Amino acid sequence: GYAPLTEAVRAGRWRTSRAERxxxxxxxxxxxxxxxxxxxxxxxxxxxxxxxxxxxxxxxxxxxxxxxxxxxxxxxxxxxxxxxxxxxxxxxxxxxxxxxxxxxxxxxxxxxxxxxxxxxxxxxxxxxxxxxxxxxxxxxxxxxxxxxxxxxxxxxxxxxxxxGRSPASLIAQRDALLASLSQHFADVPIEFAVRAA
Missing domain, CATH: 3.40.50.720 (NAD(P)-binding Rossmann-like Domain)
Structure with a gap:
């Protein structure tokens, strides 16, 4: 949500918080x-x-x-x-x-x-x-x-x-790590390999 506006409404500043965005x-x-x-x-x-x-x-x-x-x-x-x-x-x-x-x-x-x-x-x-x-x-x-x-x-x-810290993204990070380990030990190209710039 848009926390500052929510806080303004909670503080009773409804009318003064309706500026154009x-x-x-x-x-x-x-x-x-x-x-x-x-x-x-x-x-x-x-x-x-x-x-x-x-x-x-x-x-x-x-x-x-x-x-x-x-x-x-x-x-x-x-x-x-x-x-x-x-x-x-x-x-x-x-x-x-x-x-x-x-x-x-x-x-x-x-x-x-x-x-x-x-x-x-x-x-x-x-x-x-x-x-x-x-x-x-x-x-x-x-x-x-x-x-x-x-x-x-x-x-x-x-x-x-x-x-990137939602439950779904953390699960995706874990899955990418496990897939990378599996690819490494199977000696196949690693899909999510970190490469030097």
Missing amino acids: PTLTGARLGIVGMGRIGRLIAVRAQGFDMTLGYHGRQPHADAPGRYYADLIELAANSDFLVIACNGGAATKHLVGREVLQALGPNGYVVNVSRGSVLDTQALIDALAHAAIAGAGLDVIEDEPEVPRALLDHPDVLITPHIA
């Missing part, structure tokens, strides 16, 4: 990283008739949407920018001040990848100056420590790194 239908979605997770996000976005764009190391012929080699250009053409790429040194602070500035005052950034990809201080500054509309964060750069500026901001939703 952005809609997904027909909006422009930018996806940073068109791997397995990025593709799953794209499939769901197509259900809302969203216009899709994506950024990654290279274009994929079978990927939905338009490829943007320039992340800043993708951000400028997005209402929602969802970060779903790998973490690590190569992507540290990939989404920083310039990308957030390009996203603009009506844009939202969502991070479901790794906290290191989104520059926390740049995000705090963008929110403080209304350079973006808001953020949805499942991962934080120095988690579990969360800066007070993010906790206190009314246009930031934070979850404790729980994406």
Whole structure:
């Protein structure tokens, strides 16, 4: 659910909590990283008739949407920018001040990848100056420590790194592990092998 609004209603703020909200239908979605997770996000976005764009190391012929080699250009053409790429040194602070500035005052950034990809201080500054509309964060750069500026901001939703922690997804992870072990000991190609980038 949308917990802040539920809490507002519980606190008796029904009338003051009915401000207009952005809609997904027909909006422009930018996806940073068109791997397995990025593709799953794209499939769901197509259900809302969203216009899709994506950024990654290279274009994929079978990927939905338009490829943007320039992340800043993708951000400028997005209402929602969802970060779903790998973490690590190569992507540290990939989404920083310039990308957030390009996203603009009506844009939202969502991070479901790794906290290191989104520059926390740049995000705090963008929110403080209304350079973006808001953020949805499942991962934080120095988690579990969360800066007070993010906790206190009314246009930031934070979850404790729980994406992929439903009972069904945990069962799927277990099944993938068991299948990988079985494939390894049978000396056949491992379907879910982890490969170096």
